[in-house]
Amino acid sequence: MAHKGRIMTVLFCGFLAGLLVWHIALPDRARSETENRTLAQRPSLSRETLLNGSFTADMETYFADQFPLRDDWTGLKARCELLLGKREFNGVYLCGDTLIAKVEEPEAAQVEQNLAAVKKFAELTGGQVLLGLIPTAAEVWRDKLPAGAPSLDQPVLLQRAAEETGLPTVDMLGALSEHAAEPIYYRTDHHWTTRGAFYGANALLEALGRDPLEESSFRPETASTDFNGTLYSTSGIHWLMPDTIEYWVPDYYLNVTTWKSGRAEPGELYDRSYLEHKDQYSSFLGGNQPLCVIENPDIRDGSKILLIRDSYSDSLAPFLAQRFAQVHLIDLRYYHASVAEYMAQHSIKTAAVLYSTANFISDGNLFYLGR
DSSP states (O other): OHHHHHHHHHHHHHHHHHHHHHHHHSOOOSEETTTTEEOOOOOOOOHHHHHSSHHHHHHHHHHHHTOTTHHHHHHHHHHHHHHTTOOEETTEEEETTEEEEOOOOOOHHHHHHHHHHHHHHHHHHOSEEEEEEEOOHHHHTGGGSOTTOOOOOHHHHHHHHHHHHOOOBOOHHHHHHTTTTSOOBOSSSSSBOHHHHHHHHHHHHHHTTOOOOOGGGOOOEEEEEEEOOHHHHHHOOOOSOOEEEEEOSOSSSOEEEEOTTSSOEEOOSBOGGGGGSSOGGGGBTTSOOSEEEEEOTTOOSOOEEEEEEOTHHHHHHHHHTTTOSEEEEEOTTTOOSOHHHHHHHTTOOEEEEEEEHHHHTTOSOGGGGGO
8 A cells, every 4th residue: 555655646746747847848828818818927036026925926826827738727627616516616607508797796885986976977067868787697697597696686786876876777677688588698708799789779779769779670790609708718617609799780881980099090890800819709899998989971960979888888889870970988997088078079968877787886987987
Protein backbone atom coordinates (compact mmCIF):
# COMPACT_ATOMS: atom_id res chain seq x y z
CA MET A 1 0.00 0.00 0.00
CA ALA A 2 2.82 2.37 0.92
CA HIS A 3 4.47 1.61 -2.43
CA LYS A 4 1.27 2.39 -4.32
CA GLY A 5 0.89 5.59 -2.32
CA ARG A 6 4.37 6.73 -3.31
CA ILE A 7 3.65 5.94 -6.96
CA MET A 8 0.45 8.00 -6.84
CA THR A 9 2.31 10.87 -5.19
CA VAL A 10 5.01 10.79 -7.85
CA LEU A 11 2.44 10.66 -10.64
CA PHE A 12 0.48 13.56 -9.14
CA CYS A 13 3.62 15.67 -8.70
CA GLY A 14 4.60 14.82 -12.26
CA PHE A 15 1.18 15.90 -13.47
CA LEU A 16 1.49 19.24 -11.68
CA ALA A 17 5.02 19.73 -12.99
CA GLY A 18 3.82 18.99 -16.50
CA LEU A 19 1.06 21.58 -16.20
CA LEU A 20 3.59 24.13 -14.96
CA VAL A 21 5.94 23.47 -17.88
CA TRP A 22 3.02 23.60 -20.28
CA HIS A 23 1.88 26.89 -18.75
CA ILE A 24 5.35 28.42 -19.09
CA ALA A 25 5.78 27.18 -22.66
CA LEU A 26 2.46 28.51 -23.91
CA PRO A 27 2.26 32.19 -24.93
CA ASP A 28 -0.06 34.26 -22.73
CA ARG A 29 -3.49 34.95 -24.18
CA ALA A 30 -4.71 38.54 -24.23
CA ARG A 31 -8.43 37.66 -24.22
CA SER A 32 -10.78 34.79 -23.65
CA GLU A 33 -13.34 34.67 -26.45
CA THR A 34 -15.41 32.22 -24.42
CA GLU A 35 -15.59 34.53 -21.39
CA ASN A 36 -15.49 37.69 -23.52
CA ARG A 37 -12.99 39.45 -21.29
CA THR A 38 -9.36 40.51 -21.06
CA LEU A 39 -7.14 38.00 -19.27
CA ALA A 40 -4.60 38.89 -16.59
CA GLN A 41 -1.01 39.23 -17.81
CA ARG A 42 2.20 38.35 -16.00
CA PRO A 43 2.64 40.88 -13.14
CA SER A 44 5.89 42.77 -12.72
CA LEU A 45 7.92 41.99 -9.62
CA SER A 46 9.21 44.85 -7.49
CA ARG A 47 10.11 45.37 -3.86
CA GLU A 48 6.94 47.38 -3.33
CA THR A 49 4.55 44.85 -4.89
CA LEU A 50 6.24 42.02 -3.01
CA LEU A 51 5.97 43.77 0.36
CA ASN A 52 2.36 44.91 -0.02
CA GLY A 53 1.23 41.47 -1.20
CA SER A 54 -0.13 42.64 -4.53
CA PHE A 55 2.41 40.58 -6.49
CA THR A 56 1.23 37.34 -4.90
CA ALA A 57 -2.44 38.17 -5.49
CA ASP A 58 -1.79 39.25 -9.09
CA MET A 59 0.25 36.11 -9.73
CA GLU A 60 -2.62 33.92 -8.50
CA THR A 61 -5.00 35.72 -10.87
CA TYR A 62 -2.47 35.42 -13.68
CA PHE A 63 -2.04 31.66 -13.22
CA ALA A 64 -5.81 31.16 -13.03
CA ASP A 65 -6.45 33.18 -16.21
CA GLN A 66 -3.60 31.66 -18.21
CA PHE A 67 -4.09 28.07 -17.05
CA PRO A 68 -3.73 25.60 -19.96
CA LEU A 69 -7.10 24.61 -21.47
CA ARG A 70 -8.85 26.98 -19.04
CA ASP A 71 -12.09 27.00 -21.02
CA ASP A 72 -12.22 23.19 -21.06
CA TRP A 73 -11.57 22.94 -17.32
CA THR A 74 -14.30 25.54 -16.65
CA GLY A 75 -16.80 23.50 -18.65
CA LEU A 76 -15.72 20.28 -16.91
CA LYS A 77 -16.19 21.93 -13.51
CA ALA A 78 -19.73 22.98 -14.45
CA ARG A 79 -20.57 19.45 -15.63
CA CYS A 80 -19.29 17.95 -12.37
CA GLU A 81 -21.33 20.43 -10.32
CA LEU A 82 -24.38 19.60 -12.43
CA LEU A 83 -23.99 15.90 -11.57
CA LEU A 84 -23.99 16.89 -7.89
CA GLY A 85 -27.39 18.57 -8.35
CA LYS A 86 -26.26 22.16 -8.63
CA ARG A 87 -28.46 24.44 -10.76
CA GLU A 88 -26.88 27.86 -10.15
CA PHE A 89 -23.53 28.64 -11.72
CA ASN A 90 -21.92 32.01 -10.97
CA GLY A 91 -25.28 33.71 -10.60
CA VAL A 92 -26.80 31.94 -13.63
CA TYR A 93 -29.57 29.35 -13.40
CA LEU A 94 -29.59 26.37 -15.74
CA CYS A 95 -33.23 25.90 -16.76
CA GLY A 96 -33.36 23.00 -19.18
CA ASP A 97 -31.90 24.31 -22.44
CA THR A 98 -31.95 27.92 -21.22
CA LEU A 99 -29.67 30.02 -19.03
CA ILE A 100 -31.33 32.73 -16.91
CA ALA A 101 -29.41 35.32 -14.90
CA LYS A 102 -30.34 35.70 -11.25
CA VAL A 103 -31.26 39.27 -10.28
CA GLU A 104 -29.95 40.08 -6.81
CA GLU A 105 -31.65 42.34 -4.30
CA PRO A 106 -30.37 45.88 -4.96
CA GLU A 107 -28.73 48.35 -2.64
CA ALA A 108 -31.51 50.58 -1.36
CA ALA A 109 -29.42 53.76 -1.63
CA GLN A 110 -28.61 53.14 -5.29
CA VAL A 111 -32.25 52.59 -6.20
CA GLU A 112 -33.28 55.75 -4.35
CA GLN A 113 -30.59 57.77 -6.13
CA ASN A 114 -31.58 56.48 -9.56
CA LEU A 115 -35.30 57.08 -9.08
CA ALA A 116 -34.60 60.60 -7.81
CA ALA A 117 -32.38 61.31 -10.83
CA VAL A 118 -35.09 60.20 -13.27
CA LYS A 119 -37.67 62.37 -11.51
CA LYS A 120 -35.33 65.38 -11.58
CA PHE A 121 -34.63 64.80 -15.28
CA ALA A 122 -38.34 64.95 -16.07
CA GLU A 123 -38.58 68.24 -14.16
CA LEU A 124 -35.60 69.70 -16.03
CA THR A 125 -36.84 68.83 -19.50
CA GLY A 126 -40.40 70.02 -19.12
CA GLY A 127 -41.28 67.58 -21.89
CA GLN A 128 -42.75 64.11 -22.00
CA VAL A 129 -40.60 61.58 -20.15
CA LEU A 130 -41.63 57.94 -19.89
CA LEU A 131 -40.15 55.27 -17.66
CA GLY A 132 -39.61 52.03 -19.56
CA LEU A 133 -38.03 49.46 -17.26
CA ILE A 134 -37.65 46.11 -19.00
CA PRO A 135 -38.13 42.96 -16.89
CA THR A 136 -35.48 40.33 -17.37
CA ALA A 137 -36.04 36.68 -18.22
CA ALA A 138 -35.88 35.84 -14.50
CA GLU A 139 -39.29 37.51 -14.13
CA VAL A 140 -41.06 36.77 -17.41
CA TRP A 141 -39.78 33.18 -17.40
CA ARG A 142 -39.98 32.74 -13.62
CA ASP A 143 -41.77 29.41 -14.09
CA LYS A 144 -38.61 28.04 -15.72
CA LEU A 145 -36.41 28.76 -12.69
CA PRO A 146 -35.41 25.88 -10.39
CA ALA A 147 -37.90 25.33 -7.56
CA GLY A 148 -37.30 27.82 -4.77
CA ALA A 149 -34.65 29.74 -6.72
CA PRO A 150 -34.39 33.28 -5.30
CA SER A 151 -34.57 36.25 -7.64
CA LEU A 152 -35.70 39.87 -7.29
CA ASP A 153 -39.47 40.48 -7.32
CA GLN A 154 -39.41 42.78 -10.32
CA PRO A 155 -43.14 43.76 -10.40
CA VAL A 156 -42.70 45.25 -6.91
CA LEU A 157 -39.75 47.29 -8.18
CA LEU A 158 -41.71 48.45 -11.24
CA GLN A 159 -44.62 49.57 -9.08
CA ARG A 160 -42.31 51.43 -6.72
CA ALA A 161 -40.55 53.17 -9.63
CA ALA A 162 -43.87 54.37 -11.03
CA GLU A 163 -45.04 55.68 -7.66
CA GLU A 164 -41.80 57.45 -6.65
CA THR A 165 -41.14 59.13 -10.00
CA GLY A 166 -44.77 59.89 -10.81
CA LEU A 167 -43.95 59.36 -14.50
CA PRO A 168 -46.04 57.56 -17.11
CA THR A 169 -44.69 54.06 -17.53
CA VAL A 170 -44.36 51.63 -20.41
CA ASP A 171 -45.95 48.27 -19.62
CA MET A 172 -43.01 46.17 -20.75
CA LEU A 173 -43.87 43.43 -18.26
CA GLY A 174 -47.39 43.02 -19.66
CA ALA A 175 -46.20 43.10 -23.27
CA LEU A 176 -43.49 40.49 -22.73
CA SER A 177 -45.55 38.26 -20.42
CA GLU A 178 -48.25 38.08 -23.09
CA HIS A 179 -45.68 36.48 -25.40
CA ALA A 180 -43.77 34.47 -22.78
CA ALA A 181 -44.24 31.26 -24.77
CA GLU A 182 -42.21 32.74 -27.64
CA PRO A 183 -38.39 33.11 -27.89
CA ILE A 184 -38.31 36.67 -26.55
CA TYR A 185 -35.00 36.26 -24.68
CA TYR A 186 -31.83 34.53 -25.79
CA ARG A 187 -31.08 31.18 -24.16
CA THR A 188 -27.38 31.92 -23.61
CA ASP A 189 -27.49 35.70 -23.16
CA HIS A 190 -29.23 38.18 -20.83
CA HIS A 191 -30.69 40.37 -23.62
CA TRP A 192 -34.07 40.10 -25.25
CA THR A 193 -34.13 38.78 -28.79
CA THR A 194 -35.18 40.89 -31.76
CA ARG A 195 -38.66 39.44 -31.33
CA GLY A 196 -38.68 40.56 -27.72
CA ALA A 197 -37.45 44.01 -28.77
CA PHE A 198 -40.30 44.17 -31.31
CA TYR A 199 -42.88 43.62 -28.58
CA GLY A 200 -41.07 46.14 -26.40
CA ALA A 201 -41.12 48.74 -29.16
CA ASN A 202 -44.86 48.27 -29.60
CA ALA A 203 -45.38 48.69 -25.87
CA LEU A 204 -43.53 52.02 -26.03
CA LEU A 205 -45.46 53.13 -29.10
CA GLU A 206 -48.72 52.25 -27.36
CA ALA A 207 -47.71 54.29 -24.31
CA LEU A 208 -47.03 57.23 -26.67
CA GLY A 209 -50.40 56.85 -28.40
CA ARG A 210 -48.81 55.85 -31.71
CA ASP A 211 -49.81 53.09 -34.09
CA PRO A 212 -48.17 49.74 -33.32
CA LEU A 213 -46.01 47.95 -35.84
CA GLU A 214 -47.25 44.86 -37.65
CA GLU A 215 -45.07 41.77 -37.57
CA SER A 216 -46.12 40.97 -41.14
CA SER A 217 -44.32 44.15 -42.28
CA PHE A 218 -40.93 42.58 -41.56
CA ARG A 219 -38.94 39.81 -43.17
CA PRO A 220 -36.44 38.63 -40.56
CA GLU A 221 -32.90 38.03 -41.75
CA THR A 222 -30.91 35.34 -39.97
CA ALA A 223 -27.66 37.08 -39.14
CA SER A 224 -26.05 34.35 -37.02
CA THR A 225 -26.80 30.83 -35.82
CA ASP A 226 -23.78 30.49 -33.52
CA PHE A 227 -24.30 33.18 -30.90
CA ASN A 228 -23.08 32.23 -27.41
CA GLY A 229 -23.83 35.14 -25.10
CA THR A 230 -22.77 36.49 -21.74
CA LEU A 231 -24.50 33.79 -19.69
CA TYR A 232 -22.72 31.10 -21.69
CA SER A 233 -19.46 32.84 -20.75
CA THR A 234 -20.04 33.40 -17.04
CA SER A 235 -21.79 30.13 -16.18
CA GLY A 236 -19.34 27.62 -17.64
CA ILE A 237 -22.33 25.87 -19.26
CA HIS A 238 -20.80 25.40 -22.68
CA TRP A 239 -22.84 22.54 -24.08
CA LEU A 240 -26.14 24.24 -24.99
CA MET A 241 -27.11 24.92 -28.58
CA PRO A 242 -26.07 28.42 -29.71
CA ASP A 243 -28.64 31.16 -30.20
CA THR A 244 -29.81 32.70 -33.46
CA ILE A 245 -29.63 36.45 -34.04
CA GLU A 246 -32.12 38.05 -36.41
CA TYR A 247 -32.30 41.47 -38.04
CA TRP A 248 -35.88 42.50 -38.75
CA VAL A 249 -35.51 46.07 -39.98
CA PRO A 250 -33.67 46.48 -43.30
CA ASP A 251 -30.67 48.79 -43.04
CA TYR A 252 -30.44 50.24 -46.53
CA TYR A 253 -32.66 53.30 -46.04
CA LEU A 254 -31.92 54.44 -42.47
CA ASN A 255 -29.08 56.86 -41.79
CA VAL A 256 -27.02 56.27 -38.66
CA THR A 257 -24.60 58.73 -37.06
CA THR A 258 -22.34 57.57 -34.24
CA TRP A 259 -20.13 59.41 -31.76
CA LYS A 260 -18.24 56.23 -30.86
CA SER A 261 -14.87 57.89 -31.50
CA GLY A 262 -15.87 61.13 -29.79
CA ARG A 263 -16.94 62.92 -32.96
CA ALA A 264 -19.79 62.50 -35.41
CA GLU A 265 -19.17 59.93 -38.14
CA PRO A 266 -21.28 57.55 -40.23
CA GLY A 267 -22.47 54.49 -38.34
CA GLU A 268 -24.29 51.29 -39.19
CA LEU A 269 -27.64 49.93 -38.12
CA TYR A 270 -25.94 46.54 -38.02
CA ASP A 271 -22.17 46.33 -37.66
CA ARG A 272 -21.72 42.85 -39.08
CA SER A 273 -18.02 42.74 -38.19
CA TYR A 274 -19.13 41.79 -34.66
CA LEU A 275 -20.63 38.58 -36.03
CA GLU A 276 -17.07 37.30 -36.46
CA HIS A 277 -16.38 37.69 -32.74
CA LYS A 278 -17.81 36.57 -29.40
CA ASP A 279 -19.84 39.72 -28.66
CA GLN A 280 -22.28 39.29 -31.53
CA TYR A 281 -25.11 41.23 -29.85
CA SER A 282 -22.99 44.38 -30.29
CA SER A 283 -23.66 44.14 -34.01
CA PHE A 284 -26.83 46.12 -33.22
CA LEU A 285 -25.70 49.75 -33.80
CA GLY A 286 -22.10 48.73 -33.13
CA GLY A 287 -22.47 48.31 -29.37
CA ASN A 288 -21.80 50.78 -26.58
CA GLN A 289 -21.26 54.44 -27.47
CA PRO A 290 -22.02 57.81 -25.87
CA LEU A 291 -24.42 59.03 -28.56
CA CYS A 292 -26.10 57.61 -31.64
CA VAL A 293 -28.78 59.02 -33.95
CA ILE A 294 -30.92 57.06 -36.42
CA GLU A 295 -32.71 59.06 -39.10
CA ASN A 296 -35.52 57.88 -41.34
CA PRO A 297 -35.61 60.14 -44.45
CA ASP A 298 -39.04 58.76 -45.38
CA ILE A 299 -40.62 60.39 -42.32
CA ARG A 300 -40.82 64.16 -42.76
CA ASP A 301 -42.99 65.22 -39.81
CA GLY A 302 -39.99 66.22 -37.66
CA SER A 303 -40.85 63.68 -34.96
CA LYS A 304 -38.03 62.85 -32.54
CA ILE A 305 -37.53 60.67 -29.50
CA LEU A 306 -34.59 60.31 -27.12
CA LEU A 307 -33.75 57.00 -25.43
CA ILE A 308 -31.70 56.98 -22.25
CA ARG A 309 -30.28 53.62 -23.11
CA ASP A 310 -28.71 50.48 -21.94
CA SER A 311 -27.84 47.75 -24.44
CA TYR A 312 -31.44 46.52 -24.68
CA SER A 313 -32.26 49.71 -26.61
CA ASP A 314 -29.90 48.87 -29.46
CA SER A 315 -32.14 46.14 -30.87
CA LEU A 316 -35.31 48.15 -30.16
CA ALA A 317 -34.27 51.47 -31.73
CA PRO A 318 -34.53 50.25 -35.37
CA PHE A 319 -38.23 49.56 -34.76
CA LEU A 320 -38.82 53.05 -33.38
CA ALA A 321 -37.23 54.45 -36.52
CA GLN A 322 -40.33 53.20 -38.36
CA ARG A 323 -42.43 55.79 -36.52
CA PHE A 324 -40.01 58.66 -35.81
CA ALA A 325 -37.94 60.82 -38.14
CA GLN A 326 -35.10 60.71 -35.61
CA VAL A 327 -34.24 58.34 -32.77
CA HIS A 328 -31.50 59.60 -30.43
CA LEU A 329 -29.74 57.27 -27.99
CA ILE A 330 -27.61 58.47 -25.07
CA ASP A 331 -25.53 56.19 -22.85
CA LEU A 332 -24.84 57.77 -19.46
CA ARG A 333 -21.72 55.70 -18.94
CA TYR A 334 -20.02 57.80 -21.59
CA TYR A 335 -22.19 60.92 -22.01
CA HIS A 336 -21.82 63.22 -19.01
CA ALA A 337 -23.12 66.53 -20.36
CA SER A 338 -26.61 67.79 -19.52
CA VAL A 339 -29.18 65.56 -21.22
CA ALA A 340 -31.91 68.14 -20.65
CA GLU A 341 -29.83 70.71 -22.55
CA TYR A 342 -29.26 68.19 -25.34
CA MET A 343 -33.02 67.79 -25.71
CA ALA A 344 -33.51 71.56 -25.81
CA GLN A 345 -30.73 72.05 -28.38
CA HIS A 346 -32.21 69.42 -30.69
CA SER A 347 -35.89 70.32 -30.12
CA ILE A 348 -36.70 66.89 -28.68
CA LYS A 349 -39.93 66.86 -26.68
CA THR A 350 -40.18 63.15 -25.85
CA ALA A 351 -37.76 60.91 -23.96
CA ALA A 352 -37.87 57.40 -22.53
CA VAL A 353 -35.61 55.97 -19.84
CA LEU A 354 -35.21 52.51 -21.30
CA TYR A 355 -33.27 50.17 -19.00
CA SER A 356 -33.47 46.55 -18.01
CA THR A 357 -34.43 46.30 -14.34
CA ALA A 358 -31.14 44.56 -13.55
CA ASN A 359 -29.15 47.46 -14.99
CA PHE A 360 -31.39 50.18 -13.55
CA ILE A 361 -30.96 49.03 -9.95
CA SER A 362 -27.17 48.80 -10.23
CA ASP A 363 -26.12 51.60 -12.64
CA GLY A 364 -24.18 54.32 -10.85
CA ASN A 365 -24.35 56.76 -13.78
CA LEU A 366 -28.02 57.73 -13.73
CA PHE A 367 -27.28 60.68 -11.47
CA TYR A 368 -26.04 62.49 -14.62
CA LEU A 369 -29.69 62.80 -15.63
CA GLY A 370 -30.31 65.25 -12.82
CA ARG A 371 -27.73 67.76 -14.04
